[in-house]
Amino acid sequence: MNLLVGALNPIALKLGPIEVHWYGIIIASAVVLATFLAVQEGNKRRIDSDDIYDMILWALPFALIFARAYYVIFEWSYYSKHLDQIIAIWDGGIAIYGSLIGAGLVVFFFCRAKWIPVWLMLDVAGPVVLMAQGIGRWGNFMNQEAFGRITSLQFLQNLHIPNFIVQQMFIDGAYRQPTFLYESIWDILGFILLISFRHRKGLFKQGEVFLSYVIWYSFGRFFIEGMRTDSLMIGNFIRVSQLLSAILFFGGIVLWAVRRKRMPDNPWYLDGNELNPQKS
Template identity: 35%
Template structure:
């Protein structure tokens, strides 16, 4: 139900953007939007980081039923969060820096300035996978079962966390005149699109599709007979498909055959996830039974 609730809120938000109201005013650029949520003395807490941090709360709650089913102790999940979150953030920033190496070679100190955004989800996933493998080996846990516990939660956190991009006016699609086009102030417009004012909110498209994919994963999670790793494999399929589709409207450079690097990585993830799921279904270990 949590994923359906998030998806409903996101769809309602899209309706609100079109229909009007305070959100629509900020969305369409008729009302200033402060990227700083509040101040603690001289330090401003930005909406970007706050939204990402808050996304872990519902993600934690969603993980609990699968943790119990897998027979994991609460401490296992706590330790995974304490290890996986920082490793994911480091991986996310590192991959983003590598993707924009030309800029960061000239401005190396900016690599440490994450408050304005600049995180790669693929890098975050790589960090999270390393955390799962390390903890599973250290605690003698089933890494596939551990991945199943967090798979829907990670996708839910991604769906919610994407809203941090709204406040930074990033993860934008091409210019559009559609009613839900997002207004971007001139200083924040992508290079080469300074004359455009309204853009596809690619982050919103990804957020809605990811939330719907979470609902699908949670429905599949209720299957009485499934093998460890199936949820993680389907997560890889679902998110890869979402990202591949959203990239068609997102501003970026084509790498080959009209597709961006992220799309090629997503196709690889989709293929690996589908093959992994098929192998588990037909050649895997004995099925888990309630």
């Protein structure tokens, strides 16, 4: 994190010795909004709201632990010498893909235990998770993270973005590409498209809303990650998120095609939870 003259203060307020960071406030706000929207959609698909709340209570700590562990593992050369910093998530340093792995495991086992179709729950969660990711990037903005290569002030001004964003992109003595903003816009656009099309009859089988989320997000993340200079790396030449994005993108397309061909009787997304037919 690089707090320079003109940069925004990443600390929202202090309560005695406790510092409340904008990063945490933004992430928490995204989670609250995503939960609200998931419950609204879940009710339409005959998934009990209590089940969604319970699942989220389990998923959040696992998502946080996996997100931090993922980041620490790929930055072990630093954290092995600074063990006291491993839990310092308030300074940033969590990985979206790690959180998705942790939360995904909880969704799978929770739904199996509750007799809720796993793919349906993922369909409900996918769009709102994408929205939360878009909002969460503004936490990176406050911490001056997830930035891109050096650019010019003129380039940033030509983007016609607010001046406070331009000033926050002055990092390590140079202006940077606002890759956090590119990804935030990409995520929010994907969210809008998914919620606009998911209720169309005969369009999505169960699981395909979620796969659309995976394909959309990984496609954009692959290219945006290539613009960043703070990527997690394997060696000095493979960006972890680019590699995983490529795998998810092609894997999502193949899985969609295979499921359509081999499981033509899969229920439609709009059919909802057929294991709970009484709920309207």
